[in-house]
Amino acid sequence: MGSRMISALLWNIILGFVFLGVLAYAAAAWSAFLSARESGTSPVAALAGPGRETARLLIRQRSIAPGADALLARIGTWLLPLAALLAVLVIPLGQHAISDLSVGVVWFNAMEVLAWAAVWMVGWGSNSIWGLVGANRFLAQGLAYELPHMFALITAAVGAGSLRVSDIAAVQEQPGHLWFVVYMPAAFLVFLLSLLGFAFFGPFNQPVGREIAGGAAAGISGIDRLLLLAGRYLLLTAGAAMAVPLFLGGGAGPLLPAWPWVLFKTVAVLAVLVWIGRRVPAVRMERFTEISWLVLLPLTILQALAVSIFVLVGWI
Amino acid sequence: MQTVIFLICAVGAVAAGIAVFRVDSMARATLALLASFVVAAIPILLLGLSYLGVLVILMMVMEMMIMAVFMVMYMMNPAGLMPMKMVHNNRMSLVIAAVVFVLLAAGALLTPWPSGGRATSDPTLALGMDLMGPHMLVMIVIGLALFATMIAVVVLSTHRGRYDRFGDDLRRRTPDDPVRGGLGK
Numbered sequence: 001m002g003s004r005m006i007s008a009l010l011w012n013i014i015l016g017f018v019f020l021g022v023l024a025y026a027a028a029a030w031s032a033f034l035s036a037r038e039s040g041t042s043p044v045a046a047l048a049g050p051g052r053e054t055a056r057l058l059i060r061q062r063s064i065a066p067g068a069d070a071l072l073a074r075i076g077t078w079l080l081p082l083a084a085l086l087a088v089l090v091i092p093l094g095q096h097a098i099s100d101l102s103v104g105v106v107w108f109n110a111m112e113v114l115a116w117a118a119v120w121m122v123g124w125g126s127n128s129i130w131g132l133v134g135a136n137r138f139l140a141q142g143l144a145y146e147l148p149h150m151f152a153l154i155t156a157a158v159g160a161g162s163l164r165v166s167d168i169a170a171v172q173e174q175p176g177h178l179w180f181v182v183y184m185p186a187a188f189l190v191f192l193l194s195l196l197g198f199a200f201f202g203p204f205n206q207p208v209g210r211e212i213a214g215g216a217a218a219g220i221s222g223i224d225r226l227l228l229l230a231g232r233y234l235l236l237t238a239g240a241a242m243a244v245p246l247f248l249g250g251g252a253g254p255l256l257p258a259w260p261w262v263l264f265k266t267v268a269v270l271a272v273l274v275w276i277g278r279r280v281p282a283v284r285m286e287r288f289t290e291i292s293w294l295v296l297l298p299l300t301i302l303q304a305l306a307v308s309i310f311v312l313v314g315w316i
Numbered sequence: 317m318q319t320v321i322f323l324i325c326a327v328g329a330v331a332a333g334i335a336v337f338r339v340d341s342m343a344r345a346t347l348a349l350l351a352s353f354v355v356a357a358i359p360i361l362l363l364g365l366s367y368l369g370v371l372v373i374l375m376m377v378m379e380m381m382i383m384a385v386f387m388v389m390y391m392m393n394p395a396g397l398m399p400m401k402m403v404h405n406n407r408m409s410l411v412i413a414a415v416v417f418v419l420l421a422a423g424a425l426l427t428p429w430p431s432g433g434r435a436t437s438d439p440t441l442a443l444g445m446d447l448m449g450p451h452m453l454v455m456i457v458i459g460l461a462l463f464a465t466m467i468a469v470v471v472l473s474t475h476r477g478r479y480d481r482f483g484d485d486l487r488r489r490t491p492d493d494p495v496r497g498g499l500g501k
Contacts, residue, residue, distance in 0.1 A: 069341065069343065069344070071344075072343060072347065101366065101370075102366055102367075103366050103367045103370050106367060106370045109374055110370050110371075110373045110374035110377070113374055113378055114377060116377060116381045117347070117350065117377055117380075117381055120381055121343075121347065124343045124384075125343075136385055139381055139382065142378075142381075163367070286495045286497060287496070287497055289497065290497025290499050291499060294497075294499060295499070
């Protein structure tokens, strides 16, 4: 590999991470905006809220409970944002992903699942009963949404006949092909739902629920808390960005080149996700488990079957 | 370059494996084991089997996190929450470990490996065909049998059956469950 290629790769990585960071901040600001509007305070002032919270957490001291497993908690807090950064490596912004792996879809899911390890380590490591309850709640939710999530991912891959994310986007960009969301609406909805689950956001926020004193985040403050909260928004943003090549046609769109379209669609998906997160009430783990195994899982299997038949008869 | 990566992964996997027995907490032991598995997956990527390598990472993270919950839950001291020793029955464990190591190492050294790689566009497919091409039917049947066993074990181990849920004459419309699910059942 020549030095020019390496420097181009570095620039791609930096650019991708900057985009991810800016979008994640926008998601946090949008969430603060909606929450301020609900509570009657100034929504515009709330847009700077995540920035103020970041500054506050940066100058705050770390708290350590006696007997805490600081090593695991630290690894966990760093692992969550890192998982989001690794997940975006395979997402094409425009034509090219940072690293267009031949198994990009599997890679994306593997990096998302690192969040399970991260949140559990944080919850356990803080040596707080609420932390452990929150951590175990996150895994319980994960067992419910992960299988439908995998089927949703596989359905998009089946539609394109490839696990490479840019191939999946390219199939939808061909003339005469509709976006995959048209062929596989159920997979798309399940995908969005499980994104909220991975980021323990909105209806799935019990792992950091208020009734267990902040759950997995109960025992941490300062930079650790900042990393966990930022990692959550980064993961949500990475998921929203992944929805674009999988279901929304990638960079396809009139007039503009590919990358503004990818960006625009990502922002739209992210805005809808955050809005749903603020509007939909919490759904408890045990309730969602039954919904997931009895409704979502059969639904996604039928969706995969339908898409397989579409591919066989040549409609996709 | 590949040799360096392989050596780092090999040393890392062994070191993390040793850490499993040197740490004093159930959580650290589980996560050290997870680290060992993940590092062991990277040589699979080096072989060009990217699908299998990434899949191993995905599966190991998922299963070890579920394992962590069970490991903590089933320990004899208060819920595995306290510091504890990770070794017991030392002498026998050493003997078993040595025997298994010798067997595996002998297998690795004595197997007549094919020399000279075949160029193939899809190594994952080639590996799958080599491993179980002629035995696919057997594998499918074994898969079904394993799945049926899992369901049977769950059915046998749960203390509540359909008569508890739907009444002695199975006439109750909505089951009587201690935890209500999301479908109003």
